[in-house]
Amino acid sequence: MAEARLILEGRGLCLHRQSRAIVDRVDIRIDAGGISGLVGANGAGKTSLVSLLAGLIAPDSGVRRITGAGCVEGAGEARIGLMMQKPVIMRRSVYGNCDYVLKALGVEKAVRRARIADGLALVRLDQRARDDARLLSAGEQQRLALAQMLIAEPAVLLCDEATSSLDPPSRRLIEKIVADKAATGLPVLWVTHNLAQLKRFGGRGGGRVFFMHQGRLAPPQDIEAFFTAPASKEARAFLAYERI
Amino acid sequence: METLIAIKQAFGLLLSGDSALFTIIFLSLKVNLTAVGYAALLGFPMGALLATTRFYGHTMLVGLVNALMGLPPVVVGLAVYMMISRSGPLGVLDLLYTPTAMIIAQVILVTPIITALTRAALARIDKDYTPLFRMLGIAPMRRMLTLIRDGWVELLTALLAGLGRAMAEVGAVMIVGGNINHFTRVMTTSITLETSRGALSVALALGGVLLVLTLLINLVVVVVGRREQDDG
Ligand SMILES: Nc1ncnc2c1ncn2[C@@H]1O[C@H](COP(=O)(O)OP(=O)(O)O)[C@@H](O)[C@H]1O
Numbered sequence: 001m002a003e004a005r006l007i008l009e010g011r012g013l014c015l016h017r018q019s020r021a022i023v024d025r026v027d028i029r030i031d032a033g034g035i036s037g038l039v040g041a042n043g044a045g046k047t048s049l050v051s052l053l054a055g056l057i058a059p060d061s062g063v064r065r066i067t068g069a070g071c072v073e074g075a076g077e078a079r080i081g082l083m084m085q086k087p088v089i090m091r092r093s094v095y096g097n098c099d100y101v102l103k104a105l106g107v108e109k110a111v112r113r114a115r116i117a118d119g120l121a122l123v124r125l126d127q128r129a130r131d132d133a134r135l136l137s138a139g140e141q142q143r144l145a146l147a148q149m150l151i152a153e154p155a156v157l158l159c160d161e162a163t164s165s166l167d168p169p170s171r172r173l174i175e176k177i178v179a180d181k182a183a184t185g186l187p188v189l190w191v192t193h194n195l196a197q198l199k200r201f202g203g204r205g206g207g208r209v210f211f212m213h214q215g216r217l218a219p220p221q222d223i224e225a226f227f228t229a230p231a232s233k234e235a236r237a238f239l240a241y242e243r244i
Numbered sequence: 245m246e247t248l249i250a251i252k253q254a255f256g257l258l259l260s261g262d263s264a265l266f267t268i269i270f271l272s273l274k275v276n277l278t279a280v281g282y283a284a285l286l287g288f289p290m291g292a293l294l295a296t297t298r299f300y301g302h303t304m305l306v307g308l309v310n311a312l313m314g315l316p317p318v319v320v321g322l323a324v325y326m327m328i329s330r331s332g333p334l335g336v337l338d339l340l341y342t343p344t345a346m347i348i349a350q351v352i353l354v355t356p357i358i359t360a361l362t363r364a365a366l367a368r369i370d371k372d373y374t375p376l377f378r379m380l381g382i383a384p385m386r387r388m389l390t391l392i393r394d395g396w397v398e399l400l401t402a403l404l405a406g407l408g409r410a411m412a413e414v415g416a417v418m419i420v421g422g423n424i425n426h427f428t429r430v431m432t433t434s435i436t437l438e439t440s441r442g443a444l445s446v447a448l449a450l451g452g453v454l455l456v457l458t459l460l461i462n463l464v465v466v467v468v469g470r471r472e473q474d475d476g
């Protein structure tokens with residue numbers, strides 16, 4: 001993964017809904033490894049920004065660029081892995097959900113089989129490969145989504161509140177796997193409104209913290225600096241809530 | 245008392261394998277299955293296209309297809325009649341009062357049903373799958389095939405709904421088929437005729453078969469449909 005250093009960048013990203021700027025002139029660049037955090041209150045625009053970065057929606061203005069080594073034309077989209085708060089679960093088996101992704105990427109069958117076996121073992125779903133994916137619990141479905149993204153060998157992983165609605169064991173397992181991947185050089189953008197999780201988890205491997213408020217993104221800070229001396233008034237207020 | 249005798253005779257007809265009766269049943273199945281087959285060939289792709297594409301007039305077209313589900317069969321029969329009768333634009337084909345004419349009418353009646361149900365079902369799945377499709381950059385054709393594959397239960401339900409409608413249909417096939425013995429006489433038209441001339445046992449026998457077939461179709465719809473609802 002480390003050989004495919006890729007830069008994911010947004011410049012002047014704007015997204016309007018009902019004449020309101022949900023994402024407002026955002027510049028962001030994800031290139032370094034480690035786990036970066038994207039924090040902010042509910043409704044700050046985090047999901048919208050991540051959707052723009054993942055290419056799920058097009059910005060009203062601004063550009064999103066993927067550049068760097070290992071960026072293949074066409075297949076470029078899949079180089080960005082996205083875990084959503086509520087994953088897309090296809091009406092197929094656990095294996096079939098993984099296979100669909102690799103087939104779409106044109107991976108040949110023998111390689112698919114090996115990668116899926118590894119991926120499912122990693123998220124501890126190897127015993128469930130043949131089960132209908134829709135019968136999995138929420139935590140298992142999110143683990144499946146993680147496996148689905150990892151077997152595609154993304155160059156960047158975006159996790160949008162990926163564990164926010166899960167029980168502690170599932171959360172811990174997903175955090176551990178993502179942290180391990182980040183340690184091998186995979187850049188991760190971890191989106192959360194949960195400061196405890198950010199503290200425990202974010203900032204590893206040189207990742208930084210982006211704070212979002214009403215569609216605006218503050219310049220990134222190191223994690224210690226963010227907690228001790230937040231750069232914006234809004235970030236200070238956001239941190240203050242947690243201390244009470 | 246008369247009713248009881250008629251019912252008894254009806255069973256007698258069925259159990260004896262009355263050849264006239266089975267000719268009618270067989271023709272019914274042949275006409276309707278053929279019509280539903282063609283309607284599916286048209287309706288599945290059209291429904292899938294409507295579910296996955298947006299273009300100028302899309303909303304109106306979807307509304308139109310939904311409205312066409314409620315087409316009055318006799319009006320369709322009349323329209324087809326005017327097309328294929330001697331003086332009609334397709335008169336030279338000499339289709340009036342043939343099974344082909346009945347199939348044409350049935351296809352017109354059933355295609356909107358299959359199209360509309362297919363569109364609604366695949367649009368729902370498409371909405372769920374959209375983030376994944378976008379993430380992977382799935383091409384339109386592959387996207388449609390994915391939806392058709394993963395929505396097969398709904399497609400089967402649509403197909404059976406169409407078959408149910410065709411089997412129950414009487415007005416249109418009567419007009420364009422003419423209810424000719426041994427040639428275009430199907431279960432519904434036959435029941436109409438036999439009842440009107442008092443041959444209740446034949447009407448009952450056919451009615452029973454039609455009822456059982458309809459119940460079977462709906463049973464399959466319910467069983468298969470429930471399988472899909474389990475996922476929540
Ligand atoms: N499709 C939409 N139409 C209208 N408003 C939307 C839409 N999507 C998001 N929003 C609004 O944009 C704001 C940001 O939403 P979101 O990006 O989900 O924030 P976050 O993920 O930080 O909680 C919210 O106020 C939300 O209601």
Ligand SMILES: [Mg+2]
Binds near residue numbers: 046
């Ligand atoms: Mg969100």
